[in-house]
Amino acid sequence: MPDLRDSVFRSFHNLFIQYNPLARKFRQAVIHVSQLSDLDRESVGFTWHATDDTSSFEIGSVVESAGFQRNIIVKVRDGRLTSINDGHRLYHALAYPLLFPTGASGWHYDLEYNDRKISLTEYMRFLLMHRDRPTHIQSCERLALEFYCDAFAQVEARNIAFHRLATQQAKYIKASARSIVDQLHSSNAHMIGTPVVLPSSFPNSPRYYHNLYLDAIALPRKLGKPDLFITMTANPQWPEITAAIPAGSHWKHHQDIVDRVFDMKLRAMMDVIIKNKLFGEVAGYCFRIEWQGRGMPHAHILIILKSKIESPRHIDEVVWAEIPCPVKYPVLHAIVLKRMIHTPCDMNPEMSCRQQGKDGQCKRYFPKEFNTVTTTVGDGYPQYRRRGLFSVSRNGQTIDDRWVVPYNPYLLELFDCHICVEVCASKTCFKYVYVFLAACH
Numbered sequence: 001m002p003d004l005r006d007s008v009f010r011s012f013h014n015l016f017i018q019y020n021p022l023a024r025k026f027r028q029a030v031i032h033v034s035q036l037s038d039l040d041r042e043s044v045g046f047t048w049h050a051t052d053d054t055s056s057f058e059i060g061s062v063v064e065s066a067g068f069q070r071n072i073i074v075k076v077r078d079g080r081l082t083s084i085n086d087g088h089r090l091y092h093a094l095a096y097p098l099l100f101p102t103g104a105s106g107w108h109y110d111l112e113y114n115d116r117k118i119s120l121t122e123y124m125r126f127l128l129m130h131r132d133r134p135t136h137i138q139s140c141e142r143l144a145l146e147f148y149c150d151a152f153a154q155v156e157a158r159n160i161a162f163h164r165l166a167t168q169q170a171k172y173i174k175a176s177a178r179s180i181v182d183q184l185h186s187s188n189a190h191m192i193g194t195p196v197v198l199p200s201s202f203p204n205s206p207r208y209y210h211n212l213y214l215d216a217i218a219l220p221r222k223l224g225k226p227d228l229f230i231t232m233t234a235n236p237q238w239p240e241i242t243a244a245i246p247a248g249s250h251w252k253h254h255q256d257i258v259d260r261v262f263d264m265k266l267r268a269m270m271d272v273i274i275k276n277k278l279f280g281e282v283a284g285y286c287f288r289i290e291w292q293g294r295g296m297p298h299a300h301i302l303i304i305l306k307s308k309i310e311s312p313r314h315i316d317e318v319v320w321a322e323i324p325c326p327v328k329y330p331v332l333h334a335i336v337l338k339r340m341i342h343t344p345c346d347m348n349p350e351m352s353c354r355q356q357g358k359d360g361q362c363k364r365y366f367p368k369e370f371n372t373v374t375t376t377v378g379d380g381y382p383q384y385r386r387r388g389l390f391s392v393s394r395n396g397q398t399i400d401d402r403w404v405v406p407y408n409p410y411l412l413e414l415f416d417c418h419i420c421v422e423v424c425a426s427k428t429c430f431k432y433v434y435v436f437l438a439a440c441h
Contacts, residue, residue: 013103021111022093022103033087054246096147099137107151120158124151128256134246141253161197172196175206217287219304223283226302226424227309228318232269232299233298234262235339235417255295262297265415273303278410279318281306302424309423312374312382320419321368321384321406323391323399332413339418340405342366367402381422 016023070087092099092106107123127137137144143239162168175193184192198205220226235241236251239414240261245254266289273323274282287301309315326333345351345362357363374385393399408421 004366016097020097020101020103022090023097030283071326086157089316092147095150096143098143099140099147101136119157120151124148124155130244130257138254139246139249146254146256159202160198163202168197168434169197172199216320219286219302221286222310223304225304226286227305228279228301228303229422229424230301230303231298231418231420232266232301232415233292233418234258234265234296234297238417240264240266252295258295259297265417266299268420270301272411272414278408279303279305280311298418312376315374315376315382315423316385318382318408319406319407319423321381321386321404322389322401323404324409325390329409332409335389335412335416336404336407337399339416340407340412340420342403342405344403347397368404370402381424 029141055195061425084094085107087107089105089108089110090103091108093103107118107120109117111118111123127135129137137147140147163172172195173193174196180192183327196207198207200207200211202208236258238261241251241257241361243253244257244261251258270285270287272278274285282303283306284304285302287299289297289299290295309318323336324332342353342362343351344365344367345354346367349360351362353362353364353366354360368386369383369384370388371383375383377383386404388401391398391400400432405420406422411419411421
């Protein structure tokens, strides 16, 4: 990294030596190691505990294996090697010296407030909470995100360790109904089923997602096929986000703010759909929240209505796929051009949607065809009305209705973000979607 300046490192070094007692101790240890002979030096080191035998002096981080606690091995004054696990008061200060520059204690098992033990989850919520001005940790951007991920891994490792206990594992058995009946009528009733490492109550475990999938797929069996498929993506220019992000920073470095605002917006949109009955009375719904590669959260939502959307006229009242009139709908016109236009890809085979599609075609099937009226296709989404009344020029290309992503005008203008609204025309439309949906109601 040739762009890094030595003067900055020297300043960091002097500040750490002056204000961080752990850095002073570490510097003394390095000086001590440098004065040893080559043979003695090979047996002394400060390294993260790992399965590999480290014979040379190293400073780094190694995750031993998924679900295990991370340990720091240090040498104390009497020569013994001792382990500092990730529940020690100095773990965070040693692992993230830039976040704890004075060597202050991080979370530990004995941390208390008002005579009550504070969990690691509560401690991290305290650090994540934004106040009048950003804290030092919140100003460290990418390093802070790494710290948040590490803390989440610490919490999950502790939960996994609890489920790994023999007393808990004895409770986790899976078996089919037929095998249970067969075993009960035999002399091997104590051998019913096979052990399961993680139960369905553990979030993100395979059984957890399997149960949610079964719950989701049961909805159309009882309530019928879904009527609407809605995709909502967060907008980093929401005023709630821009006002909370520190000056000069970027939303990518403050995922906690983006996710909180998106959660509030998503709940507000679901209230409009369910409580205010925007599309009619809702019989059931199902959704899953995902994160795009660059960290932007978005939700896939399926809505089952009591009164079905069937006629083309009803579809036109719910879903638009045209550029609105700039005179009659100036605000909506600007939002559609900014949020709901699929980037023209017909002249560029290197576009990601073209590379992922079959035979070089757009995987979203853009550009669409012009249609004077909405028509329903027997085994797919409707062919929405796209009359081509309005168009704009952008970067030398003409943007017309063929590139418009379907939307609901009320939701789009209310929440000012990418909200794709599709009418599910057949049962095959939901089969693909339900496989990926996790949260059901």
